[in-house]
Amino acid sequence: MKNIVLKITLAVFFMTTLVSCTEDETALPKTTVTISKEDFQTAVxxxxxxIASWTNFNETGAWKWREKTYTTGGVTNGxxxxxxxxxxxxxxTAWLISPEINLDVAQKKGVAFEVAQHHLDVDSPNNSLQVFISTNYDGTNVLAATWSPLQANIPTKSVAWYQFLASNIDLSAYNGKAHIAFKFKGSGSDITLDGAFQVDNFLFYKLNN
Known part of the structure; x- marks a missing residue:
């Protein structure tokens, strides 16, 4: 059984290693043009x-996604x-959904973002983060929309706590207006399923042909 005191102590220790990749480290093509971005630096x-135009929806349970900051070396990251x-x-079960993105802006386009984990005990769909795209989300009714899974670089329990991994997802096969969703699932009563995920540096871009 996880020892809660040890868990909190380790959290403090590992937060000293918290890092967030810069946008230059997401391995985007050099011809990328940023259409919109969210670095969460306004986080309280x-x-x-x-945050304006973002949807924060708790499907199951009372808690929602939280704004977080961490300061090290005089630099604060949200x-x-x-x-x-x-x-x-x-x-x-909680959804964090991006503002609408216009996929007709260019033939070649995509999204990039970074994800970290901490306190994952198991690699399980019952404590997970999934990334989806919808072209019919109306901005209000999350569960009525059609959500298609995207292949993202989500950290597993073997990845060091608070280490952000970059994802770069080509959306050239999609057209129209769309939203990107981050869907968390976990448990507040099963201590093997109470791990956390963090999202940072969301970027919607196009490629100059």
Missing amino acids: NSTDLD YAEFSAFNSGSPVN
């Missing part, structure tokens, strides 16, 4: 995420996080 620490730890809910 430990508050429910409330990011979005969902941690089920101590939520009290047997299941937490």
Whole structure:
């Protein structure tokens, strides 16, 4: 059984190693032109995420995605996080959905972002982060939309805590208006399923042909 005191102590220790890749480290083509981005630098620490045009929806459980900040070396980084730890809910399912992106802006386009984890005990769909795209989300009714999974670089429990991994997803096969969703699932009552995921440096881009 996970020792809660040890867990908190380790969290403090590992937060000293918290890193966030810069946008130059996401291995995007040099011809990339940024259309829109969100670096979460306006985050107010430990508050429910409330950023213009982003949807923060709790499907199961009372908790929502949170705005978080961490300062090291005099530099503060903001990011979005969902941690089920101590939520009290047997299941937490929560969506963080991007503002609308216009996929007709160019033939070649994509999204990039970074994801980290901490306190994952198991690699399980019951404590996971999935990334989806929808071309019919109306901005309000999350569960009525059609969501298609995207292949993202999501850290597993073997990846060091707080180490951000970059994803770069080609969306050239899609047209029209769309939203990108980050769907968290975990548990606040099962201590093997209360790990957290963090999202940072979301970028929608096009490629100059």
